[in-house]
Amino acid sequence: MSRRLQDTSFERSQYERPNRDHICGRTGDACPLGPDMRGSCITTHQCVPYREGDRWTCARPKPFGGACDEGPLPDGTCCNAVPTCQPKLSLRATRGRIVRWVVAMTVGLLALGLAGSKGLDFVFPGPLTHQHGTIENDCASCHSAATGGPAHWVNTALAGNDRASDSERCLGCHNLGTSSNLAHSVASKDLARTTERLQTRDLDSSRPFRFTLAKLGPGIPIQEGGELACALCHQEHLGPDHNLTALANDQCQVCHLVQFNTFADDHPPLGDYPYGRRTRIAFNHQSHREDYYPDEDREVFSCVGCHAPEPTGRVMTVKAFDSTCGSCHDENVRSSGKGGAAFLNLPRIDLRGMRDVGIDPGHWPWIKKSVAPSPFVNFLLAGDDRLSNEDRQAVANMGKDFDNIAGKTRFEQLAIGRYLWSLKALLHDLREDGHASLEARLVSASMLGEGALPDGLLSDLTHGLSRETIASAIDGWFPELAREMAVFTDVTQDLDALEDMERKHWAEINRRLRELAKQRAKPTQAGRQDKSSEERWVREGGWYQTDRDRAIRYRSSGHADPFLRAWLDVAGSFAHTGDAAGDTPSAAESLFNGLRKSNATGSCAMCHSADPQPSTRGALGPSRTVNWRPFEPAPNQKLPTEFRHQPHFSLDNAEVCDTCHSMREIDADEFEEAYADDAEPSGHLLNFAPIQRQVCGDCHSQTAADDDCVTCHNYHLGETQPIYLSATSGGTRNMQEADGETTEEDENEEE
Numbered sequence: 001m002s003r004r005l006q007d008t009s010f011e012r013s014q015y016e017r018p019n020r021d022h023i024c025g026r027t028g029d030a031c032p033l034g035p036d037m038r039g040s041c042i043t044t045h046q047c048v049p050y051r052e053g054d055r056w057t058c059a060r061p062k063p064f065g066g067a068c069d070e071g072p073l074p075d076g077t078c079c080n081a082v083p084t085c086q087p088k089l090s091l092r093a094t095r096g097r098i099v100r101w102v103v104a105m106t107v108g109l110l111a112l113g114l115a116g117s118k119g120l121d122f123v124f125p126g127p128l129t130h131q132h133g134t135i136e137n138d139c140a141s142c143h144s145a146a147t148g149g150p151a152h153w154v155n156t157a158l159a160g161n162d163r164a165s166d167s168e169r170c171l172g173c174h175n176l177g178t179s180s181n182l183a184h185s186v187a188s189k190d191l192a193r194t195t196e197r198l199q200t201r202d203l204d205s206s207r208p209f210r211f212t213l214a215k216l217g218p219g220i221p222i223q224e225g226g227e228l229a230c231a232l233c234h235q236e237h238l239g240p241d242h243n244l245t246a247l248a249n250d251q252c253q254v255c256h257l258v259q260f261n262t263f264a265d266d267h268p269p270l271g272d273y274p275y276g277r278r279t280r281i282a283f284n285h286q287s288h289r290e291d292y293y294p295d296e297d298r299e300v301f302s303c304v305g306c307h308a309p310e311p312t313g314r315v316m317t318v319k320a321f322d323s324t325c326g327s328c329h330d331e332n333v334r335s336s337g338k339g340g341a342a343f344l345n346l347p348r349i350d351l352r353g354m355r356d357v358g359i360d361p362g363h364w365p366w367i368k369k370s371v372a373p374s375p376f377v378n379f380l381l382a383g384d385d386r387l388s389n390e391d392r393q394a395v396a397n398m399g400k401d402f403d404n405i406a407g408k409t410r411f412e413q414l415a416i417g418r419y420l421w422s423l424k425a426l427l428h429d430l431r432e433d434g435h436a437s438l439e440a441r442l443v444s445a446s447m448l449g450e451g452a453l454p455d456g457l458l459s460d461l462t463h464g465l466s467r468e469t470i471a472s473a474i475d476g477w478f479p480e481l482a483r484e485m486a487v488f489t490d491v492t493q494d495l496d497a498l499e500d501m502e503r504k505h506w507a508e509i510n511r512r513l514r515e516l517a518k519q520r521a522k523p524t525q526a527g528r529q530d531k532s533s534e535e536r537w538v539r540e541g542g543w544y545q546t547d548r549d550r551a552i553r554y555r556s557s558g559h560a561d562p563f564l565r566a567w568l569d570v571a572g573s574f575a576h577t578g579d580a581a582g583d584t585p586s587a588a589e590s591l592f593n594g595l596r597k598s599n600a601t602g603s604c605a606m607c608h609s610a611d612p613q614p615s616t617r618g619a620l621g622p623s624r625t626v627n628w629r630p631f632e633p634a635p636n637q638k639l640p641t642e643f644r645h646q647p648h649f650s651l652d653n654a655e656v657c658d659t660c661h662s663m664r665e666i667d668a669d670e671f672e673e674a675y676a677d678d679a680e681p682s683g684h685l686l687n688f689a690p691i692q693r694q695v696c697g698d699c700h701s702q703t704a705a706d707d708d709c710v711t712c713h714n715y716h717l718g719e720t721q722p723i724y725l726s727a728t729s730g731g732t733r734n735m736q737e738a739d740g741e742t743t744e745e746d747e748n749e750e751e
Contacts, residue, residue, distance in 0.1 A: 017034060018090070018092065019092075020034065020035075020037070020090060021089060021090055021092075021093040022034075022035045022039035022087040022088065022089060022090060022093070023035070023087065023088060023090045024041075024043075024085060024087060025041070025086040025087045025088050026085050031043045031082065031085075032061055032063075032064065034087075035087035039087050040087065041084045041085045041086070041087055043082050043084075043085070044082060044084075045077065045080060045081055045082055046060050046064065046068075046078055046080040046082055047059040047060040047061070047078050048078065049071075049072035049076050049077070049078055051076065056071070056072035056073075056074075057071075057072070058071050058072055058078070060078075060080075068080060114150065125237040126237035126239065127237065127239055127240055128236055128237060128240070129236065129238075129239070129241075129242050129244055130240040130241070133240065141169065142166060142169050142236070143166060143169075144162055144165035144166055144169065145162070163221070163223075163231065163232075164181075164223055164227060164229070166229065166230070167227070167229050167230045170230045174720075175720060176716045176720050177716075177718040177719060177720065179718075180716065181223075181225075181227035181228060182226055182227060182228070183226070183228060183255065184640075184715060184717050185715075185716045185717050185718050186717060186718075191226075195257065198257045198258060199257065206266070207259045208259060208260070208261050210250070211250075211253065211254065211259045214254055220232070220254070233247055233251065245710065246710070247708070247709065247710055247715075248708075249707075249708055249709050252710070252715075253709070262701065262707060263693075263696070263697060263700055263701070264693075264694075264697030264698075264701040264702075264707065267693055267697070268693075270691055270692065270693050270696075271690065272685060272690045273641065273690060273691055274641075274643070274690075274691065275684075275685055275686070275688060275690055277681045277683070277684065278609065278674050278675065278682075278684040278686060279609075279630065279631070279686070280608075280609055280627035280629070280630050280631055281318065281607050281608065281609070281627070281630045282606070282607055282608070282609050282671075282675040283607065284666075284668070284671050284686075284687065285663065285687040285688075286663060286665070286666055286687050287671075288301065289301055289663075292328075303657040303661075305324070306318060306319055306324045307319065309645050309646050310632070312644075313644050313645060313646025313647065314633060314642065314643070314645070315631070315632075315633050315645065316645050317630065317632060318630040321560070322559075325607070326559065329559075330558065330559065332603065333556065333558055333559050333602060333603055334556060334557075334558050336556065336599070336602060336603040337555070337556065337599060337601025337602060337603070338599070339546075339553060340544075340554050340556070340601050341376070341553060341554050341555075341564075341595070341600070341601045342374040342376070342549075342552075342553050343374065343376045343465075343543075343551075343552050343553060344374065344376065344377060344427070344473070344551065344552040345373060345374050345377065345549060345550060345551035345552070346364070346365065346367060346373075346423070346550040346551070347370070347371060347372060347373050347402040347403075348368075348369065348370045348400075349361065349364055349402045349403055349416070349420065350402075350404065350405045350406075351364050353403075353406055354405050354413070354416070354417065355510065357405060357406075357413055358503060358506050358507065358510070359413060359414065359417035359506055360417075360506065360509055361417060361424070362424065362484040362509075362513050363478055363479070363480060363517075364420075365476075365477045367550050368548055368549070370400045370401070370402070370403060371400050372398075372399045372400035372402075373395070373423070374551070374594075375571075375587070375590045375593075376591060377423065377426070378392065378396065378587040378590060378591070379571065379587045379588060379590075379591045380426055380438070380441050380442075381422055381423065381426060381587070382586075382587040382588070383440075383442060383444040384422050384425070384441070384444075385444060386422070386496075386497050386498050387418060387419065387422045387497075387498055388498070388499045390415070390499070391418050391419055391498070391499065392419075392587065394411065394412055394415040395415055395416065395419045396585075396587075396590070398412070398416075402416060414501070417506070418498040418501065421488055422498065424478065424481065424484065424485060424488075425485060426441075427474050427477075427478065427481065428474075428481050428482065428485045429441075430470050430474070431470055431471060431474045431475075431482075432482075434467055435458055435462050435465075438458070438461065438462065439453055439458050442461075442570070457570075460562040460563060460566035461563070461566045461567060461570065462563075463554075463562055463566075464542060465543055466543070469543050469544075469545065470552070473545045473550075476545075476547065477550055480516065483516055484513065484516065487509060487512045487513060487516065488509060491505055491508050491509050491512070492505060541555050541556050541557025541558060541561065542555060554601070555601060556601045556602035560628075561602050564595060564601070564602045565604075565626075565628060567591065567595060568592065568604060568626050569626065570588075571588045571591040571592040572588075572592050572610065572624035572626055573588075573623050573624075574586070574588035575588045575591075575592040575593075575623055575624045592624055596610065596677065604626070605677075608626050608627055608628055609626075609627050609675050609681070610624045610625065610626045610627070610677045611624070611625050611627060611681045612625075612677075612680070612681075613625050624677060634719065636719050636720050636721060637718070637719055637720075638714040638716055638717050638718060638719075638720055639717065640713060640714060640717060641712055641713055641714075642714055659695065660691050660695055661688050661691075662688065662689050663687060663688060663689075664687065664688060664689045666686055666687060670686075671686060674686060
């Protein structure tokens, strides 16, 4: 049973009546009766005697002395009269009156303060930071409660504000990506994977006690979807000079699983930072320093000779080719690729043998040496929807072996015939329609889909290829090309695909071509060109024709050649490890690989690495992206770790670089394997060893340079959009969205 805390029997305890507003006014010896409901004293005697038989008996309670010796008077009146007291308010009633008066005065003062012309100044929480100064008088820009008036304000004050709505107002100006309200602006599933990985480690043993104690509290206010309010970290109304992004280390760490005391002593190891991937430009620092720069020339091969900080001082960028690599490699780039790249060429065929097996390709010029069709030709023919993939694969497997028609299967013989007529159709279209026919093939259904090429791309893909160059070559190779194509088109016009051609079609083509040959005038024997002299004539780059191998060739104009760059970009976009129907490389893959050979014109692959990209074409494997530029930080891209070079050293002292970037030995074969086109760009430690935490900790400690989390780390990750504000009658606006105006970024891009 439960034990009573107080004996409430009538002989030992008084009934205090705590709900009454008044209590007895006697000091220290209150009467048991107490005042009435109106606060008047009603006690006259110590007791009210009661009659027992023919006698009156004293009824004074035992807590007040029990029955008196004198007893009641003969008339039954108590002999101990009690003077009237002045009852007083109980503690409960006193508190109630104070509360009511305070509430009344508060409401009155608020009404008085808010009623004036400057009523809002009465509740002004403080000035904003200077970044938000233009909206200081527009509370509704940030506070959703401000739109409802005083009644709404009171309700918000009592029920709590809507943090999610207020944060959405922040994001109306600050574009922080699609997951801006989530921790680090990262999707929840990505954060979950990181959390699961860290939870496998023993983190409690190294956690400082203050964080263990903090875990006992209410926790971080997180919305149902994992969103965090902006105001959780960014506190406004603390003055114009307040730093909105300044955060204490504990503010950051309280959310993280890995918690520690100081950076210098307890921060987790830096891993392979900053070498998470190979450099985009394949430059072997070790071999250049050891093989090409002896000790006395080491000053020439210094860090600042090739690197300079970008305008913000964050990243050391690579200087231009002309001021760095060009002094040694410019001539190599210009002279690379003997004979240049064959853009259009003809294979050598056994014309008589083909006609003997019932396949007539029409007129075909004599070619001295067997050579396979160039990758450019096969790439352009990939846009011919009448030529089947099987025919293209069969021809690709033959290589340059076109002139051994007797040793081919019947399917291969027919595939060669169909391929040659498709090639002549390509040349005819180029001869008649020029660049437009090239664009039409690239945007066909099997290549780039519907639409047109991006602006400027077609110009780079042709790069000065003139009508005269095309016409001169094709007219010399095929004097009757237009009439021959008219015959072929007329015979096959009812066919959906060339593979539907039957023996009767080939026979009809042969008959009509023989009639055409009877009408053809005997061509004049053109003087044979000297291939070497033609190549020397365009030694600075450009187009030239060679009749010995029946080709239109292009020679690189030097570094950053737009023609080679454009074709590598286009071919790389559609390159993949193999066709879905077999292991034969696609036309795009063959072109891409051909242009990236070590002996290819331009020698692009010597320095510019290629990264695999996820394919957008199903089973065709990854595409390739050539890194034409070294790493350059995107102006609006926020990475987890940000290091600023400029404050750490003077450019007059290049040896400071070695403090963080220490050279490591690497085998030449290992370096080449890391830059193979099929190698993943990440996971390679090449010329430099990762930075150790202690290197940073020697300076960044609690007693020296800053060791705050935000000194090196960004919170909001990904692409952010800068906002340009101007004071207008409407408050603020995004200058980038203003019609007819040019932003600073636009001007930079135009330059």
